[in-house]
Amino acid sequence: MTGDRRIWLWFTPVLLVLGGVFLIPVADVIRFSFSDATLLRPVTGYGLDGYASAYGDDSLPVILRNTGLFTLLSVVSLQAMGLAIALLLVRGDRRGLWGMGLLRTIVLAAWVIPGIANGLIWQMLLSEAPFGAVNSLLRLIGLAPVAWLSDPGNAMLSAVIANVWQGSAFSMIVFYAARRAVDPVLYEAAAVDGASPTAQFLFITIPQMRGAILVNTILVTIQTLNTFDTILALTGGGPGRATEVLSLNIFNRVFYSYDLGGGSALAVLLLAISMMLTLVYLAVLMRKGTR
Amino acid sequence: MRHTLAYPLSAALALTASAALPQDLITRDRVGPADAPNVMTFRLTAFDLYSSDDATREFFEQKFLALMADYPDWRIETQLQTDNIGQEQARMLEQVRAGRGPDCAMIDSSQLGLFKSAGVLSPMNAHFTQAQIDDLFPFVRDGVTDAEGNVLAWWWFTSLQVLYRDTSLVPDAPATWDDLQAAALTTVAAGREGVLFNGGRWEGTAFDWLPTFWAQGGELVDAEGRPVFNEGDNRDKMLAAINYYKGLVDSGAAPSRVTTIINYDEFNAAAAAGTAGMFIGGNWQFAQLRGTLPADQFANWELSELPGPTADQRATGTGGWTIGAFSDDPTAVEICARMAYEIYATEGNAFQGLLPTSASLYDAYDTFDGPEYDAFAEALVNGVARPGAAIYPEISNQLQILLGDVLSGAATPEDALDAAAAAVDAAYERL
Structure with a gap:
C-alpha cells in the first residue's frame, strides 16, 4: 500500500500540470459550447443554441465531407510514404550505404517546418502563374499545366500533398523503429525457404508491424483532423469551401463570426472524434500480442 | 506652409543623430525612462517604431523621443500586434472590455466601428482643432467621429x-x-x-x-x-x-x-x-x-x-489604420492624440509615403508631389470605407x-x- 501511495505522490506533479494545461482549457471549451459567448461580449446565458446553430449550418455537410476526404487521403498516403521511406532506410542501413543518416535528417526537416510555412512553400510550388515551379517543370517535359489550386477537386489533392510531404517523417520514424525491431531470423528463415521479397513483405513485415501500423494510423488521423494551418496558408479553405475542413471552419467561425459558442460546439465534435480514436488507440495498445 | 526643407532636414537629423540616440530611453518594449512614475501602454504594429528597416525605425525613434521629452514623468510600454489583424483586434476588444486593454492602440480602420459601438474609446476632441477635423476626407471624418461629433480616434493613413x-x-x-x-x-x-x-x-x-x-x-x-x-x-x-x-x-x-x-x-x-x-x-x-x-x-x-x-x-475601397485611446487618464489620452497626429499622421506618413487622410497634407510635403498622388487623391474622392x-x-x-x-x-x-x-x-x- 505504501508503494502505491508513493506512486501517486510521483504522479501528482504530472497530473497537476496536465490538468492545468489540458483539462482546464478543454473544460472551458465545453462550457463555452453551451453558452452564447461571442468574442465581442461575455457569456449572458447557457443553452443549446450554439449546438443548434453550428450543427444546423447548411455548410456543415460539405465541411465534414472535406474533412473526411482530406483525412482519408492523407492518412493512407502518410502510411504508404512513411512505410516506403522506412523500408528504404532499413535496407540502406543493412547494406551499409552512405548517406542514410543524411536522408533521415532531410525527411525529418520537413516535419519540423511550421504548418504555415509548409503551406506557403507549396503555394509557391503549385502556383498557377506562368512562372509557377511545378507547372513550369510540366511544360518543360511537354505536359499541360495543371490547375492545382483553382480547380476545387485538385485543390483538395494539393492540400493532401502538402500535408503528406510534411507528415511522412512522423510515420517514417514509427515504422523505422518497428521494422528495426523485427527479428532478422524470420527473414533469414524465409530466404532459406525461397520466399520472394514480396512474399517476405506481405507475410513477415506487414504482420510483424501490424501494431505499429494501427497505432500510427490513429495518431496521424488525429493529427490530420487537427491540421488547419497548412490549408490556411495554401488555399485559405478555397476556392469557395473546396478545402475548408472542420478545424479551419472552427477558426473561421470564432475569428470571423466571433461565434465563440458555436465554434466551441464544433470543437467539441472534433474533440469527440479524436477521443474515440484515442480510445481505439488505447485498446490497440492493450491488445495482447501487438508490438 | 510647405515643409519642403523641414521634412528632409528632420529626416536627415533623424538618421544622422541615430548614433547619439540614448538607447536606454527606447527598448523593445518601452519608450521613455525606465523609472518614470507614470506609465501608459501603446499597442502598435511592427512597421514603424519597430520596423525591420533601420532608417524607418530610427526616424520613428527620434520622433517618439522628441514627443516624450514633453512628458519626462511618463514612459510608454509598447506592445506589438501580429499581422493577423482580425484575430488581434478581436482579442484587443475583448481585453479592453475586461479592463485589461492598452491605454492607446492602433486600430485597423475596418474594425474601428466595432470599438466605437462598444463604447470603449475615449474622446480626443480637446487635442484636435476644428480646422484639423474639417480637413479630413469626408469618409475619414465620418469614420472617426460619433453622432455627437466626438473624435474617438485619429485615422492616420489611408489606402485604396x-x-x-x-x-x-x-x-x-x-x-x-x-x-x-x-x-x-x-x-x-x-x-x-x-x-x-x-x-x-x-x-x-x-x-x-x-x-x-x-x-x-x-x-x-x-x-x-x-x-x-x-x-x-x-x-x-x-x-x-x-x-x-x-x-x-x-x-x-x-x-x-x-x-x-x-x-x-x-x-x-x-x-x-x-x-x-x-x-x-x-x-x-x-x-x-x-x-x-x-x-x-x-x-x-x-x-x-x-x-x-x-x-x-x-x-x-479605403483602408488604413487609426489610433485610439482607451485610457481614462487625460495625459495618456493627450499623449495618444499627439502621437497619432504629430508622429504618424503628418511626418510619419511623409517619411513612409503613406496616404494622409487630410487634403492639406498632400500639399504640405514634397513626398506627395508625384503624379501618382494626384491619381490617388482623385480616386479618394470616391472612397468608400x-x-x-x-x-x-x-x-x-x-x-x-x-x-x-x-x-x-x-x-x-x-x-x-x-x-x-x-x-x-x-x-x-x-x-
Missing part, C-alpha cells in the same frame, strides 16, 4: 485600390467594366494574362471586389449594422457585380487562377516577370513596383481609378466563399449569393 496597367499593351485607362474586359482580352491576345485580382479566401478578395458593388450605390448593412446586401435593389447590384467578375474569368480576360490569389505580392511578381497586362492592387504597390522593376519596365506601368459599370459610377459593423468580417468571409464558388464554376451567382446571405444572417443572429 487602383487599376495598374502596362501602357505598352493598354495605353488608355479603362473607365468601364466593358472597357476593362476588352483591354484585358487584347492583353491576352498579346500572350499575357489579362487582368489579375484577388479571388482567394482572404480579406483582400472581398475588399478589392466590393467597389464594384459600391460603385452602383449598393449597401452592405443598414444604419443599425444589419446585413441588407441581399435585399431589394442591393441584390440586383450584388448579382451585377458578381457577374462582372464571372464574365472576366469566363471570357478569359482574367485567368481562372485568380481564385488562388491571396496576396498582393502575386501582382508584383507577375509585373516583374512581364506576364500580366493589368491588375487591381493597392496604392502602396506603386512604390514597390518602382523598387522592383527595371526603370524602363517600370516606366510602362501606370495606375488609374477602378473602372465602374459606367464611366461616372466609380468607387474604391468598409462598414464598421460587427458583422462585416463574416460578410467578408462569405463574399470570399461566394466569389470562389462562382469563379470556379461550383455555384451559380444566385445560389452562391443566397447561401452567403443565409450564412451572414445566421451569424448576425448570434452576435
Whole structure:
C-alpha cells in the first residue's frame, strides 16, 4: 500500500500540470459550447443554441465531407510514404550505404517546418502563374499545366500533398523503429525457404508491424483532423469551401463570426472524434500480442 | 506652409543623430525612462517604431523621443500586434472590455466601428482643432467621429485600390467594366494574362471586389449594422457585380487562377516577370513596383481609378489604420492624440509615403508631389470605407466563399449569393 501511495505522490506533479494545461482549457471549451459567448461580449446565458446553430449550418455537410476526404487521403498516403521511406532506410542501413543518416535528417526537416510555412512553400510550388515551379517543370517535359489550386477537386489533392510531404517523417520514424525491431531470423528463415521479397513483405513485415501500423494510423488521423494551418496558408479553405475542413471552419467561425459558442460546439465534435480514436488507440495498445 | 526643407532636414537629423540616440530611453518594449512614475501602454504594429528597416525605425525613434521629452514623468510600454489583424483586434476588444486593454492602440480602420459601438474609446476632441477635423476626407471624418461629433480616434493613413496597367499593351485607362474586359482580352491576345485580382479566401478578395458593388450605390448593412446586401435593389447590384467578375474569368480576360490569389505580392511578381497586362492592387504597390522593376519596365506601368459599370459610377475601397485611446487618464489620452497626429499622421506618413487622410497634407510635403498622388487623391474622392459593423468580417468571409464558388464554376451567382446571405444572417443572429 505504501508503494502505491508513493506512486501517486510521483504522479501528482504530472497530473497537476496536465490538468492545468489540458483539462482546464478543454473544460472551458465545453462550457463555452453551451453558452452564447461571442468574442465581442461575455457569456449572458447557457443553452443549446450554439449546438443548434453550428450543427444546423447548411455548410456543415460539405465541411465534414472535406474533412473526411482530406483525412482519408492523407492518412493512407502518410502510411504508404512513411512505410516506403522506412523500408528504404532499413535496407540502406543493412547494406551499409552512405548517406542514410543524411536522408533521415532531410525527411525529418520537413516535419519540423511550421504548418504555415509548409503551406506557403507549396503555394509557391503549385502556383498557377506562368512562372509557377511545378507547372513550369510540366511544360518543360511537354505536359499541360495543371490547375492545382483553382480547380476545387485538385485543390483538395494539393492540400493532401502538402500535408503528406510534411507528415511522412512522423510515420517514417514509427515504422523505422518497428521494422528495426523485427527479428532478422524470420527473414533469414524465409530466404532459406525461397520466399520472394514480396512474399517476405506481405507475410513477415506487414504482420510483424501490424501494431505499429494501427497505432500510427490513429495518431496521424488525429493529427490530420487537427491540421488547419497548412490549408490556411495554401488555399485559405478555397476556392469557395473546396478545402475548408472542420478545424479551419472552427477558426473561421470564432475569428470571423466571433461565434465563440458555436465554434466551441464544433470543437467539441472534433474533440469527440479524436477521443474515440484515442480510445481505439488505447485498446490497440492493450491488445495482447501487438508490438 | 510647405515643409519642403523641414521634412528632409528632420529626416536627415533623424538618421544622422541615430548614433547619439540614448538607447536606454527606447527598448523593445518601452519608450521613455525606465523609472518614470507614470506609465501608459501603446499597442502598435511592427512597421514603424519597430520596423525591420533601420532608417524607418530610427526616424520613428527620434520622433517618439522628441514627443516624450514633453512628458519626462511618463514612459510608454509598447506592445506589438501580429499581422493577423482580425484575430488581434478581436482579442484587443475583448481585453479592453475586461479592463485589461492598452491605454492607446492602433486600430485597423475596418474594425474601428466595432470599438466605437462598444463604447470603449475615449474622446480626443480637446487635442484636435476644428480646422484639423474639417480637413479630413469626408469618409475619414465620418469614420472617426460619433453622432455627437466626438473624435474617438485619429485615422492616420489611408489606402485604396487602383487599376495598374502596362501602357505598352493598354495605353488608355479603362473607365468601364466593358472597357476593362476588352483591354484585358487584347492583353491576352498579346500572350499575357489579362487582368489579375484577388479571388482567394482572404480579406483582400472581398475588399478589392466590393467597389464594384459600391460603385452602383449598393449597401452592405443598414444604419443599425444589419446585413441588407441581399435585399431589394442591393441584390440586383450584388448579382451585377458578381457577374462582372464571372464574365472576366469566363471570357478569359482574367485567368481562372485568380481564385488562388491571396496576396498582393502575386501582382508584383507577375509585373516583374512581364506576364500580366493589368491588375487591381493597392496604392502602396506603386512604390514597390518602382523598387522592383527595371526603370524602363517600370516606366510602362501606370495606375488609374477602378473602372465602374459606367464611366461616372466609380468607387474604391479605403483602408488604413487609426489610433485610439482607451485610457481614462487625460495625459495618456493627450499623449495618444499627439502621437497619432504629430508622429504618424503628418511626418510619419511623409517619411513612409503613406496616404494622409487630410487634403492639406498632400500639399504640405514634397513626398506627395508625384503624379501618382494626384491619381490617388482623385480616386479618394470616391472612397468608400468598409462598414464598421460587427458583422462585416463574416460578410467578408462569405463574399470570399461566394466569389470562389462562382469563379470556379461550383455555384451559380444566385445560389452562391443566397447561401452567403443565409450564412451572414445566421451569424448576425448570434452576435
